[in-house]
Each structure stands twice: as C-alpha cells, then as structure tokens.
Amino acid sequence: MLKGFHYTRQPTLEVLIGAVIFAAALLTATFVITERYDGDGTSTSDTPGVWSAQNSGTDTNLNAVDFVDAQNGWAVGGNGTVLRTSDAGQTWEAQNTGTRLELTSVDFHDINEGWVVGKLGLIIHTSDGGQTWDTQAGPEITLGINLASVIFTDFQTGLILAERGSGILRTVDGGATWTREFLSNTSARSDVFFLNANRGWIPFSGGGVFHTFDGGETWELTPGANGTVVGQQGIFFVDENNGWIAGSRGRNSDVSGGLQFNQFLTDGMVARTTDGGQTWQRHDVRTGRFLWDLAFLDTRRGWAVGSFGSIIYTDDGGMNWESQATGADQILRSVAFIDPNNGWTVGDGGTILKFTGR
Helix, strand or coil: CCCCCCCCCCCCHHHHHHHHHHHHHHHHHHHHHHHHHHCCCCCCCCCCEEEEEECCCCCCCEEEEEECCCCCEEEEECCCCEEEECCCCCCCEEECCCCCCCEEEEEECCCCCEEEEEHHHCEEEECCCCCCCEECCCHHHHCCCCEEEEEECCCCCEEEEECCCCEEEEECCCCCCCEEEECCCCCCECCCEECCCCCEEEEECCCCEEEECCCCCCCEEECCCCCCCCEEEEEEECCCCCEEEEEEEECCCCCCCCCCCCCCCEEEEEEEECCCCCCCEEEECCCCCCEEEEEECCCCCEEEEEHHHCEEEECCCCCCCEEECCCCCCCEEEEEEEECCEEEEEEHHHCEEEEEEC
8 A cells, every 4th residue: 555545435325224223322311411400390280289489589599408397497508608587488589598608507496586507517516596697616616527417306415416527426415516426428418317316327429328326426327229329318218217319310321232222321219218218219200300309298198308399209209309490400419398288398509399288
C-alpha cells in the first residue's frame, strides 16, 4: 500500500442493520428517560385528597417540616431558615435563629418546646415557640460534624444523628447536656425514628438498619431490604412491628444476551417490615425518581415524597403506589401528616405543599 493512501473498509449489510437497531433502541431509551423527568404525576380519581402550594415567602431550600397539630408547624432549611405557621400554613413567618448555617431537622413536642439541628454540629432550642433560640452543646461534644436528624421522645430525652461517622448524641435533661455514643457502622445516615422512649431505628446507606430496645443505650444491626438497598433516606413506624424506609436503588443491566435498556437507571424504593425491622421487603415504586421521606397514618395509608415534585400514595401498606398531582418540580425532602385530612411537604426553592383530604 502506498504511503499516504488510506483504505477504508465498506460496511457490510449486517453492520448497517446492527447500527440501525442500536440507534432505535437508544432513541427509545432516551424517550423513556425523558419521560422520567417530564411526567406530570397525574393522580387517579380515587386518591383521598389534593395537594396545593403554599407561599413560604422564601426561595431557600427547605429540608424538614414538623407539625404539632393541624394549625401549628415549623419548616427549616438553608441559611438558618426557620418558618413558623399558626394557621395551617396559610401564612408562614420567618423566625430569627441567629445563624446562617444550614438547618437539617426539626422536632417540636408542643407549640413552645422544640429543637433544630444543622451543619457543623449546630443544635438550637426554643421554649417559646421559636421567638427566641438558644444554642445547646458545644464543639467539644459535636466536634463540628454535620447533624442529620433530631428526635425527642419526651421533653427530656432526645437523640441526634450525625450524617457520617460512628457518633450519635443523647440527652436525658432536655438538651442541657449531651453525651456521645457510638454505632458500629460509619456509613452515611439521614434519619432516625423513635416510636416510644425505648424503641428506635436508624437506616444507613449500605442497606442495613440499626434498632434499639433500650432508648439508644445499645444498638443491634440487621440487614436492609434483601441487602441490596442503595440509598436509604427516611424511616417511619406506626407501631412496634410495621415500618417503612424511603430511598432509591440502581438497576443493573444484564448484557449476557446482548444490549438491554432499563426503564430507569435508578428508581424509587420503599422497604417494608412487619416484624419490627428484623427483616425488610423491598418494593420498587417504578417512578424513576428518588424518594426522600415518607409518612404513614396507619398500617395501610401512607405517602412518600421525592425528586421532581413527586408524591406517591398507598392504601395497601406500600405494596402498590399511585402518583398524586402536585404542580411542583422541585425536590421534596420532608413530609408530615397530622391526620387523614392534613399533611405538608417541603422542599427546594422554598416549596411548601399542603394536603387537604376530600
């Protein structure tokens, strides 16, 4: 062959046909993935209520919401934001926390007593409904670690979960003093749930769940949903046996038989237990959207919220889920229900939605 002359092999008919099939499959997968982002989440006619937007007065991302009754609630988020409502969310008022750190979790026991935690070990407490806030604990206890969740079982006993590392914080005097305790796993964690003063659960990203029978003095680790959960975000129990975890999992392609395209690269997941967390059964909700939190009214009725403004509802304990229309497209990060007719969810961009029963 002469120098500088390049021979190009002409494609065979088989190669051309293969290229056309691959392009068609890729186009189909693109349409499916696009639908994942653009679906309107239309709710069915038999859903038990409707969601409507509330004016939060901020475009700051909101990470958590908590209500003590059908009228009084708080939402917290970035830049030290705490919002208070006393009229079921018709109006929200910003409260001065004295910090610009991101706030990640809120827990109130009545309209006066509440705690909020955030980044860099921040713990703040109010005894007057949020009119004033005081800092609790110091860097020698929190070590400046990011705090993910706070929960109190009564006015004296509380637990705070760190995002990473092995430490958790406990108090038995209303937060006047905190002690550090340790878990045997350092994977990322985002939520903790206590049903009463003794029974509590903590899910972590590796798929397992810690549970305690003695108020957090000791913890036992059990595997997660079939040991294959990729991301676990929120956890909720209605009694000592029945609980759920919201999260996400990846979908792996089986290429042994050639190219295969999955409906979603990742999918929302709800894991359910009926034996107090000893075993978990995973249910893929097939929305193609991560789930961040969930709340149940009883063993059958519950909601989960997630990315792209998605809200899904179940009336059979989480075996099957239906989408509910929201009109939102932001990530929804937290959801709380007081009764079958009143619920709220908050998320990015200052999003607050209220559920009203039919």
